[in-house]
């Protein structure tokens with residue numbers, strides 16, 4: 405069965421991708437995962453310069469999910485291009501690099517650099533990392549979102565995905581701004597800011613005090629935002645948030661997502677995404693669905 409999807413200029417062999425920060429730079433998963441089955445891989449966010457990340461502890465388990473405050477620990481874009489990209493571009497699936505700048509200019513500089521590299525299917529702009537002091541949460545402001553996407557588009561030929569934050573009152577104007585700036589798709593959601601407390605010590609558990617909540621706990625929130633954006637903005641949506649089962653995948657597609665990314669589930673089941681691709685085929689056959697776009701956004705009330 406043909407599961408391929410097209411999100412403006414971004415073409416994927418199937419709509420199931422793995423989410424940034426939950427799959428390393430793929431090498432780590434090589435023994436466990438058949439990459440050829442995946443719709444795509446979004447490797448861990450890279451920044452202009454190496455970052456040490458936040459003080460530990462950086463993760464804590466919560467009810468139906470986890471909090472993380474990694475703080476974009478990474479070795480920088482030059483190391484990514486020299487060390488990770490040569491491996492990633494050999495993989496038989498779409499590689500979507502993921503970058504975060506401290507300023508709009510940093511996004512543009514990195515996009516220009518990486519846009520000249522062969523072997524990438526797209527570029528995801530992490531406008532939404534909640535764990536970094538210094539205002540990386542650009543996607544709380546429509547004007548900033550529009551400008552970064554437009555400026556990146558001017559220097560980078562790759563299909564662009566704007567990754568949006570759920571930590572806003574209304575995500576629709578921000579998704580609209582990303583579309584106006586020329587994004588081929590928006591991906592949502594990144595994590596929801598939360599915290600965990602050790603009351604006996606009267607202390608926060610995370611070194612960063614607050615962290616991003618992810619996993620099944622956030623699925624209803626993610627579904628609402630995907631549904632809101634998909635019916636109000638003419639831009640393909642990549643749904644993210646707590647996806648673990650094939651029913652989760654189908655719910656996001658019906659809500660209006662053209663593709664999905666699997667995040668936290670990779671930590672407790674690294675092969676979950678490849679299994680979901682197989683189950684998507686089986687589900688389409690069982691329900692007489694001839695192509696994925698046929699079911700996208702079919703929610704009725």
Ligand SMILES: Cc1cc2nc3c(=O)[nH]c(=O)nc-3n(C[C@H](O)[C@H](O)[C@H](O)COP(=O)(O)O)c2cc1C
Pocket residue numbers: 423424425426448449470472474476502530533567593594595617618619620622644645646647665666667668669
């Ligand atoms: C440990 C961890 C690290 C993450 N790092 C990144 C990152 O570097 N860049 C990014 O865009 N998203 C990052 N995310 C967010 C995920 O890509 C995803 O948007 C979020 O976790 C929601 O999906 P999920 O509930 O399936 O995990 C991270 C998530 C986790 C749990």
